[in-house]
Amino acid sequence: xxxxxxxxxxxxxxxxxxxxxxxxxxxxxxxxxxxxxxxxxxxxxxxxxxxxxxxxxxxxxxxxxxxxxxxxxxxxxxxxxxxxxxxxxxxxxxxxxxxxxxxxxxxxxxxxxxxxxxxxxxxxxxxxxxxxxxxxxxxxxxxxxxxxxxxxxxxxxxxxxxxxxxxxxxxxxxxxxxxxxxxxxxxxxxxxxxxxxxxxxxxxxxxxxxxxxxxxxxxxxxxxxxxxxxxxxxxxxxxxxxxxxxxxxxxxxxxxxxxxxxxxxxxxxxxxxxxxxxxxxxxxxxxxxxxxxxxxxxxxxxxxxxxxxxxxxxxxxxxxxxxxxxxxxxxxxxxxxxxxxxxxxxxxxxxxxxxxxxxxxxxxxxxxxxxxxxxxxxxxxxxxxxxxxxxxxxxxxxxxxxxxxxxxxxxxx
Numbered sequence: 001x002x003x004x005x006x007x008x009x010x011x012x013x014x015x016x017x018x019x020x021x022x023x024x025x026x027x028x029x030x031x032x033x034x035x036x037x038x039x040x041x042x043x044x045x046x047x048x049x050x051x052x053x054x055x056x057x058x059x060x061x062x063x064x065x066x067x068x069x070x071x072x073x074x075x076x077x078x079x080x081x082x083x084x085x086x087x088x089x090x091x092x093x094x095x096x097x098x099x100x101x102x103x104x105x106x107x108x109x110x111x112x113x114x115x116x117x118x119x120x121x122x123x124x125x126x127x128x129x130x131x132x133x134x135x136x137x138x139x140x141x142x143x144x145x146x147x148x149x150x151x152x153x154x155x156x157x158x159x160x161x162x163x164x165x166x167x168x169x170x171x172x173x174x175x176x177x178x179x180x181x182x183x184x185x186x187x188x189x190x191x192x193x194x195x196x197x198x199x200x201x202x203x204x205x206x207x208x209x210x211x212x213x214x215x216x217x218x219x220x221x222x223x224x225x226x227x228x229x230x231x232x233x234x235x236x237x238x239x240x241x242x243x244x245x246x247x248x249x250x251x252x253x254x255x256x257x258x259x260x261x262x263x264x265x266x267x268x269x270x271x272x273x274x275x276x277x278x279x280x281x282x283x284x285x286x287x288x289x290x291x292x293x294x295x296x297x298x299x300x301x302x303x304x305x306x307x308x309x310x311x312x313x314x315x316x317x318x319x320x321x322x323x324x325x326x327x328x329x330x331x332x333x334x335x336x337x338x339x340x341x342x343x344x345x346x347x348x349x350x351x352x353x354x355x356x357x358x359x360x361x362x363x364x365x366x367x368x369x370x371x372x373x374x375x376x377x378x379x380x381x382x383x384x385x386x387x388x389x390x391x392x393x394x395x396x397x398x399x400x401x402x403x404x405x406x407x408x409x410x411x412x413x
Contacts, residue, residue: 142230164244
């Protein structure tokens with residue numbers, strides 16, 4: 001009887017050990033199988049924590065802006081305008097993180113002369129017999145017009161962030177004190193990163209560039225996705241800042257500077273009886289909204305025609321805004337306060353302090369506006385714009401690079 005108890009006890013002990021090993025092995029195997037899932041969960045939790053912090057900050061945005069304005073005013077009164085502007089400049093240039101476009105992989109290699117080989121530097125490009133280098137002083141800002149008609153609000157992860165119906169890249173060049181604007185067709189076919197309802201990356205597809213903003217949370221995350229898409233389209237060009245403005249803000253922006261004069265480019269009387277093709281009109285209120293926003297989707301290439309109107313309007317608006325600000329500098333503050341509820345931007349107050357005087361000082365003309373060359377075709381469901389790659393590379397060289405000149409002794413000037 002005693003022997004049976006001992007054997008039974010040993011069997012139970014062995015059974016417990018076997019079960020323990022199986023349980024341990026099961027946990028180990030399960031962990032191994034779900035490593036990627038665990039990583040995704042951790043990333044999602046980190047992202048949720050960041051969002052909570054942003055939400056807490058957003059609740060105090062009005063107070064923070066007021067405090068920052070008072071602080072900036074005190075600095076200005078104390079002669080500290082140079083300090084504020086220097087901080088803003090350093091912040092802006094820091095956004096680029098010393099990046100520059102990578103054109104080498106998409107351009108034909110040209111043979112260098114002996115002189116060029118001796119003087120050659122990293123990042124230089126040879127094209128049509130000329131040497132170019134990237135202008136590192138240039139600052140770029142992506143302006144997005146989002147098809148939303150209310151104040152900015154965060155949405156659930158997915159595809160409800162709103163499409164970027166208008167995309168313009170503003171380029172400030174301190175060397176020649178110029179402002180250039182590059183218009184990007186919203187139907188441009190390019191690489192678009194897809195994300196699921198948890199905000200996790202799924203895959204990259206070819207689609208219209210405007211849809212990239214739809215992924216994400218409708219605020220900062222969506223803007224960052226759109227910035228990345230434009231950077232990739234332009235061969236890795238660094239973008240220093242962004243501003244995404246809901247289309248509902250058009251009236252506020254327009255009326256803040258007293259309206260804009262245009263010659264109506266196409267008949268839009270379906271939406272506003274005053275928008276007769278060829279008419280000279282002073283755009284105000286809802287009329288300005290329809291002129292900038294409306295397109296008839298039943299007409300082929302209507303997005304192209306709207307882009308032409310947007311370019312025309314933007315040219316007139318920039319000149320009118322500069323004039324209004326020179327007459328009354330408070331216009332800038334009124335515009336900022338008026339559009340803030342309908343805008344998402346990563347440009348801080350010190351950066352605005354640096355940029356505002358430049359915008360008034362720098363030159364902008366009819367020749368300052370650039371458009372992508374290419375072809376619009378009818379896709380399976382929607383219109384698709386395919387840029388001319390050679391023309392796009394040449395435009396990037398013209399706007400963002402400068403020619404390297406050599407002196408008679410062979411050294412760079």
